[in-house]
Amino acid sequence: MEWYNLLVQNKDLIKIIYGAIISLICFTIVLKSDRLYRLSLHNGIRYFRNAFFFYSLAFVVRYILGYFFYSYGLTLLFEFFLITAGFFLLHSLLWKNFYYIEKPYLSSLFSPVTILFYLMAGLLVFLDYLWCFYLFLFLSQIFIFISASIISYRNYISNRNKAFPRFYFLAMLLSLFAWILNILAAMVFDWHKGIMINAYLLNIIVFILFLFGVIKIANR
Amino acid sequence: MRKRERLEVIRDILKAIQTKKSIKPTRLLYASNLSPQMFKDYVNELLEKKFLQFEIDKDEKKTFSLTKKGFDFLQEYKVIENFVNNFGL
Numbered sequence: 001m002e003w004y005n006l007l008v009q010n011k012d013l014i015k016i017i018y019g020a021i022i023s024l025i026c027f028t029i030v031l032k033s034d035r036l037y038r039l040s041l042h043n044g045i046r047y048f049r050n051a052f053f054f055y056s057l058a059f060v061v062r063y064i065l066g067y068f069f070y071s072y073g074l075t076l077l078f079e080f081f082l083i084t085a086g087f088f089l090l091h092s093l094l095w096k097n098f099y100y101i102e103k104p105y106l107s108s109l110f111s112p113v114t115i116l117f118y119l120m121a122g123l124l125v126f127l128d129y130l131w132c133f134y135l136f137l138f139l140s141q142i143f144i145f146i147s148a149s150i151i152s153y154r155n156y157i158s159n160r161n162k163a164f165p166r167f168y169f170l171a172m173l174l175s176l177f178a179w180i181l182n183i184l185a186a187m188v189f190d191w192h193k194g195i196m197i198n199a200y201l202l203n204i205i206v207f208i209l210f211l212f213g214v215i216k217i218a219n220r
Numbered sequence: 221m222r223k224r225e226r227l228e229v230i231r232d233i234l235k236a237i238q239t240k241k242s243i244k245p246t247r248l249l250y251a252s253n254l255s256p257q258m259f260k261d262y263v264n265e266l267l268e269k270k271f272l273q274f275e276i277d278k279d280e281k282k283t284f285s286l287t288k289k290g291f292d293f294l295q296e297y298k299v300i301e302n303f304v305n306n307f308g309l
Contacts, residue, residue: 033303039293040300041269042227044309092309096226155308164306217303 008193012067018200019063025207026056032218037108046108047092052210053109054085076125079137083121086144091117093151138183145176164213171209178202227304229254231297233262234271234290242275242283266290 007014033049036042058081066074091113124136149172156165178199185195224232229252236251237243243251249259263284266272271290276282286294293300303309 036296036300036303039289039296040227042300042304042309044304044307045300048307048309092307152308159305159308162306165308168307213306214303217306218299 004194004197007197011193014200015063016067018204019059019067021204022207023056023059023064025211026052026059029210029214030056032214036218043095044092047088047095050109050114051085051088051092054081054088055207058082058085076129079128079134080121080125083124083137083140084117086141087117087121088114090144090148090151093148093155134186138179138186141179142176142183145172145179148172149176164217167209167213171206174202174206174209178206227297227301229262230266230271231294231301233266234286234294237272237284237286238291238294242285245282245284248284 029052030049033045033052037045037049058078061074061081062078066078124140127136128134149169152165152169152172156169159165181195181199181202185192185199189195233248233252236248240247245263248263249256252259252262254262263272267274269289270287271293272284273287274282274284
């Protein structure tokens, strides 16, 4: 248990390192996928890139800015970015099923669909603010990752000859599991540090899986 | 025969233009193997994305040609296709 005590004693430093690792991974994914988006103007790549853009903002706000200038406002902003990122990730898998071609307005971060995501995320954050708890954040993430796990499983089954769909499915399952751990830690175990460390580790594995896939495929 | 994916249709349209350097709308319609309505939708989208340009010369001859953006897309097509398929986008 020596390592566990060491982690708990240095939890602030660990949180900054954790936030920095994930922000850096997300930022690299954004850069790599942005190059492909600019070449193809493919909506799926746009939503995927936007998802990681908002994940990187969320982790910078919560774990890096939050360390130096802690305020409840930053926590709400973190929640807003995290929920928006989840919506983009899910929509990157779903958009082909909708019968419209969406065109970005002003920038690729603005269009009717993206504005709807911002409004929905804002509403969920507001409800959590009223309840003074993360209930709507947790519910939204469980919904997003159950749906994404099902879709990515179907994608894996229909693309067995390709390498990454199985990792994508695994990443979605691990994300779902990480969120379940988060919920258990928050609602049952009073933010138990051991459970939170495991959720952090799972998150790092998920983001590394994505980085591995993006680098492997985008650099071919 | 398997239905072509959206990206494949776009690749086929751009390739047909690239082979001929510039191509008349009717010839492009035949080469793309699409219905006239679908062809119109795709071409409008590609014009909007500035992958193609439409020109009318002095003799009123209408042609499509590739822009740099369209050319770059074809160069990186395999990478884009792999990315889209592997991530289910």
